[in-house]
Amino acid sequence: MAELKPLAEDALPPLLLTQEDLGKGYAQAQEQPGDRKPDDVSVQGCPSLEKLGRSGEKDMFAVKAETSFIYARDATLSEELHSDRPSVLSSKLSELFGAYISCPTYTMTSGTTPIEVKVSKAATPELGDEQFAYTLMMELPSGPQVLKTMAVRKDNIAVMLVGAPALVDRHIKTAVGKLSAGN
Template sequence: MRLRPSFIVTGTCLALWALIGCSASPSGSAPAKAQAETPVPTAGDHGVLPSERLADRLLTADDLGPGYAAHPAATAPSPEASVEGCPQLEQLGNTADNPYAMFPNQGKRVFTGPGGTQLTEELYSAPPKDLSAGVGRIMAAMSACPSYQLVTATTVAEVRTQTVPVPRFGDEQWGQVLTVTAGGRRTIVQQTVIRDGAVLLVVSGSPAEVTVHGQTALTKATAR
């Protein structure tokens, strides 16, 4: 099945970008198995934020410190790719069936840091029950596939996934480490996903970057 890798997993595209200069913008996400389960409200749009408000809550280079630069998410289409070895993940490649397509309220920012590191932050907003259900579909697909291949016209990337603990911030939390090998090179990307009410935060980058900046991102994203 043909699909856009940016709709598969932010971390995978980020890793490919670091390894082979992938031109796709690191957008979309596919976190791992849930670390906590919390009752989700079943009515109301409490706290839903429009995209312009989410953009104001994204991290800036000043928030991250010296050596960081912010870049807008690329607008060029991601190169087509095929997922092999994970039927559940292939199903998410259909844009009409992409859970994140249900969340039009969103903001994204890409950073480069010292030594050429990359960090991405994404914010989504929707009623809590919709966020939880939509993200849960991605969780189920990713937890079903500890490894798979991502095949583009020029590259075959081996992707291995591992669920990792996430601090109990917000209402629901997920964490995943992706090890992506392509062209004889390997990179490791951590992805932390946190739902706090009607706001969903996705932070992807090296494990050290995500650990250091994840809480700062959540604090700014959920500021009242």
């Protein structure tokens, strides 16, 4: 049997979560110009993440769509959808998540601010064909912040949620459920 091909670029946005999917209290985040400056962030003390940063993860998959939400004014939930051949998604997600959990601690520098990061592998629900998850605890100048990243691959689509752990856990099943409409 031939391996599934990536979806067309316009097929992913309709599969993203919406405010209606999430329920009350969520607002679509409006990205401001200049919000994302990945060149301003570097990693020290974790060779696998340093290597990943040099190779550039932004063009890791053939097709991508993304959205983000704010919940109760301060918690965030971001979603990325990726489509590629299943073998490519599997291999690259394994590499990405493996890099993160390979170092239990490292330092991330944002601008000139060093941020201590602790990483732990996280449990995943039995959804889709493959599941990956980790939790980051960052010591920010404003205080500690915990973020969970979870990805689920289903055929030739992967959904990745990043945000407050309770929000990721609460919405991953809905996000994966929407993937069925893409195939």
